[in-house]
Amino acid sequence: DQQVKQNSPSLSVQEGRISILNCDYTNSMFDYFLWYKKYPAEGPTFLISISSIKDKNEDGRFTVFLNKSAKHLSLHIVPSQPGDSAVYFCAAIGHAGKSTFGDGTTLTVKP
């Protein structure tokens, strides 16, 4: 059973518009969530995180929202830039410290 799901394998947006990437989870014991960005032939790089005691965290163009009742988090990128084109993974960490990743969403930002 996949505990972290990114239901959209791909997303395409126009430069300057908002990108919204979604992630759903099933385990209510997760207490920390992260987003990573991955370019081809590179390892994932950390983007932004949020603790389960918060519902929003913002860092420049990136904002992560957490809806615990819906077990849903989203990453907003505004404005989107062509350099944001990459695969985005959400990850959840439980009390045991084990990370569980979603399958990723490929974002393409068109100039």
Add this chain to the structure above:
Amino acid sequence: DAGVIQSPRHEVTEMGQEVTLRCKPISGHDYLFWYRQTMMRGLELLIYFNNNVPIDDSGMPEDRFSAKMPNASFSTLKIQPSEPRDSAVYFCASSQLSSTDTQYFGPGTRLTVL
């Protein structure tokens, strides 16, 4: 700091051979993680260490896989014997203070088992 270093970057081997992947974490990081990425299963955690001690190896697929961390600056992931279904990209990552701390990933090792 050079970041997490993995070697080799690419490995092509034949079924049945032993494969050893290597990782050097960022200096001062107490946690080290091994991940595998495949098209079918995405990015999955295989095992992670804290202060060189394996904490959770529940993601290790089977006994053919083993991981060691003999000291704070080196870890290996060994597959013996290798099988074609082991073909994947293997990532090593490290974090400083806890398993919830930001993980810094290496560039990965692309393994192809023929």
